[in-house]
Amino acid sequence: xxxxxQKLQRLNELGVNPYPYNFKRTEYSTNIxxxxxxxxxxxxxxxxxxxxxxxMGKAAFAHLLDSKGRIQIYVRKDQIGDENFEVFNLxxxxxxxxxxxxxxxTRTGETTIKAAKIELLSKNLRPLPIVKEKQEGDKKVxxxxxxxxELRYRQRYVDLIVNPEVRAVFVTRSRIISSMRxxxxxxxxxxxxxxxxxxxxxxxxxxxxxxxxxxxxMDLYLRIADELYLKRxxxxxYDGVYEISKDFRxxxxxxxxxxEFSMMELYVAFEDYHWMMLLVEEMIxxxxxxxxxxxxxxxxxxxxxxTPPWKRVTFFDIIEEYTDKNLYGKELEDLKKAxxxxxxxxxxxxxxxxxxxEIFSEKVEPNxxxxxxxxxxxIELSPLAKKHRDDPKLVERFEPFILxxxxxxxxxxxxxxxxxxxxxxxxxxxxxxxxxEAHVLDExxxxxxxxxxxxxxxxxxxxxxxxxxxxxxxxxxxxxxFPQMRPxxx
RNA sequence: GAGGGUAUAGCUCAGCUGGUAGAGCAGCGGCCUUUUAAGCCGUUGGCCGAGGGUUCGAAUCCCUCUACCCUCACCA
Numbered sequence: 001x002x003x004x005x006q007k008l009q010r011l012n013e014l015g016v017n018p019y020p021y022n023f024k025r026t027e028y029s030t031n032i033x034x035x036x037x038x039x040x041x042x043x044x045x046x047x048x049x050x051x052x053x054x055x056m057g058k059a060a061f062a063h064l065l066d067s068k069g070r071i072q073i074y075v076r077k078d079q080i081g082d083e084n085f086e087v088f089n090l091x092x093x094x095x096x097x098x099x100x101x102x103x104x105x106t107r108t109g110e111t112t113i114k115a116a117k118i119e120l121l122s123k124n125l126r127p128l129p130i131v132k133e134k135q136e137g138d139k140k141v142x143x144x145x146x147x148x149x150e151l152r153y154r155q156r157y158v159d160l161i162v163n164p165e166v167r168a169v170f171v172t173r174s175r176i177i178s179s180m181r182x183x184x185x186x187x188x189x190x191x192x193x194x195x196x197x198x199x200x201x202x203x204x205x206x207x208x209x210x211x212x213x214x215x216x217x218m219d220l221y222l223r224i225a226d227e228l229y230l231k232r233x234x235x236x237x238y239d240g241v242y243e244i245s246k247d248f249r250x251x252x253x254x255x256x257x258x259x260e261f262s263m264m265e266l267y268v269a270f271e272d273y274h275w276m277m278l279l280v281e282e283m284i285x286x287x288x289x290x291x292x293x294x295x296x297x298x299x300x301x302x303x304x305x306x307t308p309p310w311k312r313v314t315f316f317d318i319i320e321e322y323t324d325k326n327l328y329g330k331e332l333e334d335l336k337k338a339x340x341x342x343x344x345x346x347x348x349x350x351x352x353x354x355x356x357x358e359i360f361s362e363k364v365e366p367n368x369x370x371x372x373x374x375x376x377x378x379i380e381l382s383p384l385a386k387k388h389r390d391d392p393k394l395v396e397r398f399e400p401f402i403l404x405x406x407x408x409x410x411x412x413x414x415x416x417x418x419x420x421x422x423x424x425x426x427x428x429x430x431x432x433x434x435x436x437e438a439h440v441l442d443e444x445x446x447x448x449x450x451x452x453x454x455x456x457x458x459x460x461x462x463x464x465x466x467x468x469x470x471x472x473x474x475x476x477x478x479x480x481x482f483p484q485m486r487p488x489x490x
Numbered sequence: 491g492a493g494g495g496u497a498u499a500g501c502u503c504a505g506c507u508g509g510u511a512g513a514g515c516a517g518c519g520g521c522c523u524u525u526u527a528a529g530c531c532g533u534u535g536g537c538c539g540a541g542g543g544u545u546c547g548a549a550u551c552c553c554u555c556u557a558c559c560c561u562c563a564c565c566a
Contacts, residue, residue: 052526054525054528056523056524059523060525061525061528072525074524076523093516106524108525127517141527143514145501147502150557151501205566251566256566399566405566409566437565485558
């Protein structure tokens with residue numbers, strides 16, 4: 001870094017502003033490389049970061065990286081002049097520069113810009129990790145890869161400069177979200193915003209973050225879900241509302257969990273969960289079509305076919321399929337025995353719902369590779385879902401599974417205010433028993449239901465996991481720009 | 491929270507059963523006007539994650555701490 005500061009000084013002496021105000025680019029690297037014949041012989045201006053320099057005395061080749069890709073430039077002393085060449089010799093890898101010149105093809109056939117003028121746009125003072133690549137036939141061999149995960153997450157800007165495939169993952173993420181938004185807008189749903197800071201948190205089973213408002217002198221919670229506010233909007237008379245936003249859950253972190261994560265929630269009046277299943281498979285497959293170009297995606301070496309219709313199985317049927325045990329309507333003791341038979345450890349304090357859920361996640365979930373809707377969950381697990389029309393022990397709920405992971409959650413929403421109050425009371429008992437994640441009673445939400453909420457279908461989709469699926473990334477940290485990290489020690 | 495792993499130059503890594511720190515790339519100085527992991531010659535660079543201990547002597551052995559990764563637990 002000391003050397004680079006000296007170069008800065010030298011540049012100043014030469015009358016070069018190392019941090020000028022703008023540069024007029026005429027082309028992106030990729031435009032030129034896509035149609036070389038159209039550009040050869042033409043003047044272009046490009047700008048970007050210097051990623052490699054191969055000097056040869058009075059001439060040099062270099063590679064310039066812009067937001068779309070990289071292109072080679074060729075700098076000759078007799079072309080740009082002595083003064084400009086002296087400035088060029090003060091450039092380092094990592095500098096941001098602008099180049100104007102004519103496009104040509106080198107002896108080895110690489111489309112290249114012959115610089116007529118080259119200027120510094122921003123001086124780099126901190127050396128970049130140097131990554132070298134070599135084309136061997138079809139394979140690209142990468143040398144000195146910048147691979148330290150900790151550094152990559154903490155200094156994502158460096159990761160993005162140096163690892164083009166990381167940049168691509170986040171472009172895909174953005175496309176997935178905009179495709180989803182386009183789909184939902186196209187169906188006439190209204191995108192809305194509801195409070196992040198909530199006096200009572202609700203809509204999911206999770207521990208919240210607590211914060212404090214000084215003027216009101218009260219604690220507020222960062223939302224763990226949007227659900228209860230969005231349903232209030234359905235009470236208010238909108239037919240369909242959705243929100244794409246961050247939720248916050250104060251829980252452990254691993255490759256599927258980040259304390260803040262992105263969620264899409266959708267509520268549609270006068271529909272039920274059967275209708276919502278059709279929407280989910282249509283929406284996800286249309287996103288695939290737009291983003292990937294087809295209904296098939298590959299992940300972890302496996303091919304996933306998203307073409308509707310997806311398989312549908314009921315919760316208890318699929319458990320029986322994988323365990324040979326019918327758990328429907330079983331009492332606590334029977335369930336404990338079943339869990340024991342299946343080698344699943346059960347905490348003595350667990351109740352029916354928890355044990356069944358554990359058996360499901362252990363024995364069934366990992367097997368749900370191709371898209372599958374699991375439907376009709378036991379009532380204890382779902383305090384906000386409507387009772388099944390044919391069976392009061394169940395609720396009308398489904399979860400879509402892909403690659404052994406759940407990517408969403410949906411119900412026919414409970415709109416009976418008396419039933420909802422009873423469910424809250426049952427949750428209250430769980431809280432008293434020490435369950436820190438049970439739902440908290442929300443009196444204002446109940447009041448809204450008492451005014452009358454139409455029959456409603458609701459859906460939540462975990463955006464981060466959907467992106468992991470589409471981009472074949474193994475960890476949620478690879479699809480979030482700045483994943484939560486412990487502070488760096490100084 | 492438990493177990494395992496990793497931490498050495500700007501980057502990627504080597505360093506044996508303890509003997510006083512190494513390579514490639516980058517950097518710096520030369521040579522070089524079609525190279526592409528450019529090449530050739532020369533050269534700088536290190537609190538070996540932090541702290542403590544054992545030892546004549548520690549990057550190496552022991553303990554503590556910190557961060558990250560993996561697995562499990564908790565958890566959508």
